[in-house]
Amino acid sequence: MQSRMKLYIVAMLLAAAAHQAGAADLYRYVNDKGITVLDRSVPPQFVSRGYEVLDTDGRVKLVVPAALTPQEREAARIAELEQRRQHSEDSTLVRLYSSVADLDRAQTRKIQQIDGVIATTNNALFSLKAQQNELQSQAAAQQRAGREVEPRVLQALADIDAERERLQRQIASYRTEIETVKQSFASQRARLEQLLAH
Numbered sequence: 001m002q003s004r005m006k007l008y009i010v011a012m013l014l015a016a017a018a019h020q021a022g023a024a025d026l027y028r029y030v031n032d033k034g035i036t037v038l039d040r041s042v043p044p045q046f047v048s049r050g051y052e053v054l055d056t057d058g059r060v061k062l063v064v065p066a067a068l069t070p071q072e073r074e075a076a077r078i079a080e081l082e083q084r085r086q087h088s089e090d091s092t093l094v095r096l097y098s099s100v101a102d103l104d105r106a107q108t109r110k111i112q113q114i115d116g117v118i119a120t121t122n123n124a125l126f127s128l129k130a131q132q133n134e135l136q137s138q139a140a141a142q143q144r145a146g147r148e149v150e151p152r153v154l155q156a157l158a159d160i161d162a163e164r165e166r167l168q169r170q171i172a173s174y175r176t177e178i179e180t181v182k183q184s185f186a187s188q189r190a191r192l193e194q195l196l197a198h
Contacts, residue, residue, distance in 0.1 A: 026054040107185040118174045132160045
């Protein structure tokens with residue numbers, strides 16, 4: 001009787017072990033021929049392609065994604081760098097401006113500064129124009145007197161022309177800068193509105 005009981009217990013243990021072995025997870029992966037395979041394990045050469053772990057009822061327990069290609073890794077690295085850059089810019093924006101009104105005031109101040117430089121440059125142009133008129137009068141007087149225009153007068157007129165052209169280019173550059181400032185602040189304004197809304 002006792003030996004029969006022992007045999008029964010051993011049989012039960014063997015059955016349980018067999019059930020456990022039969023209850024092992026299944027793996028679904030794609031082989032090198034593009035065929036989906038269901039197996040007890042994934043061969044090492046196919047692991048990088050990704051696979052699914054299924055329970056005994058065929059339900060997906062876990063999805064292991066495919067390893068990233070070098071291009072995907074580079075794209076992910078660039079995306080992460082961009083995310084960090086954006087986070088840094090956002091932090092600076094919120095630190096500088098507590099409200100949209102603050103940002104608008106900063107834009108106004110910046111444009112006023114550039115307008116001030118343009119006004120100063122225009123004043124320099126008016127001054128050069130007055131000097132040019134004076135030198136042209138001297139040159140005309142010399143010609144009316146039958147003399148050649150003095151080289152120093154001609155040189156001074158050439159220098160004034162060159163300086164006027166330089167200042168006019170500066171003014172054009174400052175006006176372009178104003179447009180750039182407006183675009184930059186418009187972009188910052190839209191982002192700040194988003195950040196402050198959260």
